[in-house]
Amino acid sequence: MIRSLRGRLFLGLTAIIILTGATGGLLVYRWAFREAAELQDSVLIQLASLAQNGSFSSGRPLLGVEEDTDVWLIELGATPRGPADDRQLFGLKDGLQVVMRKGQPIRLLLRTRPDGSRFAVAQPTAVRDDTAREMAFRTLLPISALIPCLMLVTAIVVAHSLRPMVRLAGNLDARRADDLTPLPQAGTPSELHPFIHSINGLLVRVGLLVDQQRRFVADAAHELRTPITALSLQAENLGSVDLPEEARGRVAALKQGMQRTKHLLEQLLALARYEAAPAERGEMPLIALDSAVKQVVADLLPQALDRGIDLGFQLVEPHMVRGEPVMLATMVRNLLDNALRLTPRAGRIDIGIYRQDEAAILQIEDTGPGIASPDLERIFEPFFRGSSPEGDGSGLGLSIVKRVVEGLAGEIALENITGSDRSGLRVTVRLPLAADRPNEVSGAA
Known part of the structure; x- marks a missing residue:
């Protein structure tokens, strides 16, 4: 048939x-x-x-x-x-x-x-x-x-008669997952108008449902942050109390769980803030990518030194991009957090910032175990932590990175580094270059 x-x-x-x-x-x-x-x-x-x-x-x-x-x-x-x-x-x-x-x-x-x-x-x-x-x-x-x-x-x-339908399908396929703008009826055959009208109605209903879910996540994360913070303080106060050794171990596990829950709530709030009102790229301020990355590296350097990890730059070139300073810093921090969490002690994390064609490249290489090949296709899904999760990650970091990069009209690629003398993960972020106008330049928040 x-x-x-x-x-x-x-x-x-x-x-x-x-x-x-x-x-x-x-x-x-x-x-x-x-x-x-x-x-x-x-x-x-x-x-x-x-x-x-x-x-x-x-x-x-x-x-x-x-x-x-x-x-x-x-x-x-x-x-x-x-x-x-x-x-x-x-x-x-x-x-x-x-x-x-x-x-x-x-x-x-x-x-x-x-x-x-x-x-x-x-x-x-x-x-x-x-x-x-x-x-x-x-x-x-x-x-x-x-x-x-x-x-x-x-x-x-x-x-030729079915070409408008093919173009319509191509329009839908080329859209981002969060692009719910109505399909245009101009230039399409009248026979397709009922179908387009139904699709637009479905997009409106899906948009309302997505907005409700976003508000629920944001409200839930916001409401949970206060009691979690209070519980964290109570757990910290227990550190000064004279407790048996067994109780101290349980308090340490409680602190670790509270820290992980707090980190998850912060990631959920960051994701909700970004999805609530993503700015148009042309309206975003100019940011010095190298300065934004250096600031995040400076914040994370003590954590890297505590673990004996060599965190530093291999190549730094000054390039300007357009973006929201907070979200750009969140993207870089999530990538470096992920690298620090997976890199073993005495390992190395190399950062490179350079130009390739008309794009600014941010490249991060670590000496960790990498990502299992079957997980590479799903690694950007929310709450997906891979087949062998390590550390206290929430599974949201790379999902937020993916959405920020797409919001900046960029691309991100992950690949495992394989060789006889090393292994690890290479993350490459491509962001469109922007003209350098000093009066609009912003630093990372």
């Missing part, structure tokens, strides 16, 4: 063309065959008129007539004589008729001269039929050539 609308239209129209062409060809063939037969009869009549004066010799092909037509003049005389076949012909009436002569059917025209003598102009029906068929087939050639041309034109027309 063909599920393609294009295939159904093409096959349906092709079947109509072939059926119509076959029916028309059959009718044209029969008409051309009859016309060819009548034309050959008119030739016999004209030759008979010329034979009235007796200038043609009996029993021989007529002069001036092509030999392959096999037309003969038969003199029957004034009285029946000669072979039995000729005597039989003498008894027939004047006119066109088909008779048997010498064991084969012939088409002949009998005539009587004023002096009473009779003659016949004859032609074998097999020759006549061959000539008629040849002429009829020649008539069919234009139709036979027209059918493939019509099929090609049909395919082009069907493809």
Whole structure:
């Protein structure tokens, strides 16, 4: 069963063309065959008129007539004589008729001269039929050539007619997941308007549902932050209390859990703030990417030193990009947090900032275990921590990074570093370069 609308239209129209062409060809063939037969009869009549004066010799092909037509003049005389076949012909009436002569059917025209003598102009029906068929087939050639041309034109027309639907599908496929703007109806066929209207209605309902979920997440994270902070303070206060060793271990686990919950709430709030009202890229301020990254590195350097991790720059070039300072700093911090969490002690994290074509590149390489290949496709999904999660990550960091990069019209790619002497993860962020206008330059918050 063909599920393609294009295939159904093409096959349906092709079947109509072939059926119509076959029916028309059959009718044209029969008409051309009859016309060819009548034309050959008119030739016999004209030759008979010329034979009235007796200038043609009996029993021989007529002069001036092509030999392959096999037309003969038969003199029957004034009285029946000669072979039995000729005597039989003498008894027939004047006119066109088909008779048997010498064991084969012939088409002949009998005539009587004023002096009473009779003659016949004859032609074998097999020759006549061959000539008629040849002429009829020649008539069919234009139709036979027209059918493939019509099929090609049909395919082009069907493809052109469905092109607005293909463009509409391409428009939807090219959109970001959070782009819920209505589909335009201008320039689309009227048959698609009900479909577009339904899709736009669905987009509105989905937008309302997404907004409700965002508000719920933001409100829940905001409401939970106060009690979590209070619990964290209470847990910190327990550190000064003289407790048994077993209780101190439980308090340490409680602090770690509270810290992880607090980090999760901060990530949820950051995501909610960014999705609530993402700014247009052209309205964003200019930011020195190198300065923003240096500030985040300075904040995280004590944490790296505590773990003996060599955190530093391999290459730093000054480049300007457009973006919200808070979200850009959040993106860099999440990437470095992820690298610090996965890099073992005495490891290394190298940062590079440079230009490639018309993009500013931020590249971060660590010496951790990398990401399992099956997880690379899903690593940007919210709350996905991979098949072998390590540390106290929430699974939101890379998801926030992905959304920030997309909001800045950039791209991000992750790849594992494999080699005989090292392993790790390489993160490459491409951001469009912006013109350097000092009066608009902002630092990272």
